[in-house]
Amino acid sequence: MDNQHIIVRVATQDDKKFSSIIVDEMESSAKARGTGIAKRSPDYISLKIDEGKAVIAVTDKGEWVGFCYIETWSHGEYVANSGLIVSPQFRKSGVAKTIKHKIFNLSREKYPEAKIFGLTTGLAVMKINSDLGYEPVTYSELTQDEAFWAGCKSCVNYEILMSKERKNCMCTAMLYDPKDHYEPEETKEFFADNAPIFERLLRFKQWKLLKPFLKKDKDKDKAKSGGVRPKSLLHYLFHL
Numbered sequence: 001m002d003n004q005h006i007i008v009r010v011a012t013q014d015d016k017k018f019s020s021i022i023v024d025e026m027e028s029s030a031k032a033r034g035t036g037i038a039k040r041s042p043d044y045i046s047l048k049i050d051e052g053k054a055v056i057a058v059t060d061k062g063e064w065v066g067f068c069y070i071e072t073w074s075h076g077e078y079v080a081n082s083g084l085i086v087s088p089q090f091r092k093s094g095v096a097k098t099i100k101h102k103i104f105n106l107s108r109e110k111y112p113e114a115k116i117f118g119l120t121t122g123l124a125v126m127k128i129n130s131d132l133g134y135e136p137v138t139y140s141e142l143t144q145d146e147a148f149w150a151g152c153k154s155c156v157n158y159e160i161l162m163s164k165e166r167k168n169c170m171c172t173a174m175l176y177d178p179k180d181h182y183e184p185e186e187t188k189e190f191f192a193d194n195a196p197i198f199e200r201l202l203r204f205k206q207w208k209l210l211k212p213f214l215k216k217d218k219d220k221d222k223a224k225s226g227g228v229r230p231k232s233l234l235h236y237l238f239h240l
């Protein structure tokens, strides 16, 4: 990566050649992290490029570095900036941050009235979103478009999402509402003040949500014997 200049721009026809590499990297990164992912095909990546709804990062030597795309839901009321991915050898040098800024501005230009949202399991993306003015929200504040949630079917955590009646899952939801939002300085400061808490919450959430599935058989036996546990306070507060 030394001495390479990285260009972040709206993707063009010529970038379709990277579609397969992008999809493969999305999948292998999700596997490496042990998290879920809404799977996308190379054709879908190419479609996003055709629509002018994708941002790509490449080196000046023509090597693929990173990618992200726009999706619209609920007839354009909501926009998601999805599929953020940076090639492993280019991580931790600010590429994701630049891509997210670019795709956020593109989304604002194309859909100035739309609420922009994202779902993430990672602290890095929470930080980048906070820098842009997003705030954490409950799933009920996101699009209820069936087509959006259908995208989660290919995620390994889909069973968890459905067991929580689509009110919660491993991902944290964040939203930027153009009509009602904090200033980026405020959300940035809020994240900085609370980052250790967010980190612990993400870990706790994963443990709490996965637990019933890891102990499924045990619980099934318990149910058979008539044992019913009272719901915790966290269940009522955070749908955990």
Ligand SMILES: CC(C)(COP(=O)(O)OP(=O)(O)OC[C@H]1O[C@@H](n2cnc3c(N)ncnc32)[C@H](O)[C@@H]1OP(=O)(O)O)[C@@H](O)C(=O)NCCC(=O)NCCS
Pocket: 029, 030, 083, 084, 085, 086, 087, 090, 091, 092, 093, 094, 095, 096, 097, 098, 119, 120, 121, 122, 123, 124, 125, 127, 128
């Ligand atoms: C998540 C990902 C996109 C980050 O890309 P990146 O180019 O390394 O991120 P950046 O260098 O722009 O870092 C952005 C910020 O997050 C921080 N950060 C980066 N990786 C981090 C990590 N693993 N944990 C906590 N913070 C992290 C950086 O320090 C930086 O903060 P700063 O502004 O204070 O410097 C990249 O690791 C990736 O592609 N992961 C696999 C796919 C994925 O998780 N996508 C997100 C789906 S929602």
